[in-house]
């Protein structure tokens with residue numbers, strides 16, 4: 001295999017100038033690992049192509065962005081999940097640190113869970129009522145949720161009555 005270091009030159013098939021290999025973009029499918037046209041000619045060609053094919057270019061960019069965003073999101077998620085699995089202690093420490101540094105955000109999060117009567121909050125209430133986690137059924141959660149909603153409405157009513165007195 002030929003070692004292509006500094007000082008190795010190549011002739012551009014477009015402008016015909018002899019330039020250092022670093023002035024050519026890499027291309028794995030080419031014999032010397034670089035494109036046949038120099039960077040300058042390649043960019044010029046791309047600019048001209050874009051001008052002539054404005055609409056097409058816009059579509060290409062859109063498609064590319066969509067495809068790569070999905071890919072990026074997916075691989076990033078998988079990476080995160082794997083990382084958390086392999087670095088459980090670090091992850092737990094990180095969460096703990098985040099919680100101590102963001103007490104307001106935690107409060108806000110809790111309030112949101114309470115306000116929306118999320119399943120986890122209802123389960124928590126049922127546990128406070130003395131139920132074991134494996135005794136709790138979806139029907140119980142629904143009942144409890146309705147009960148909480150009802151008592152919230154009652155409280156609001158009482159407050160409204162008190163204020164009008």
Ligand SMILES: [Zn+2]
Pocket residue numbers: 012013014015016017037038039040041042
């Ligand atoms: Zn050139």
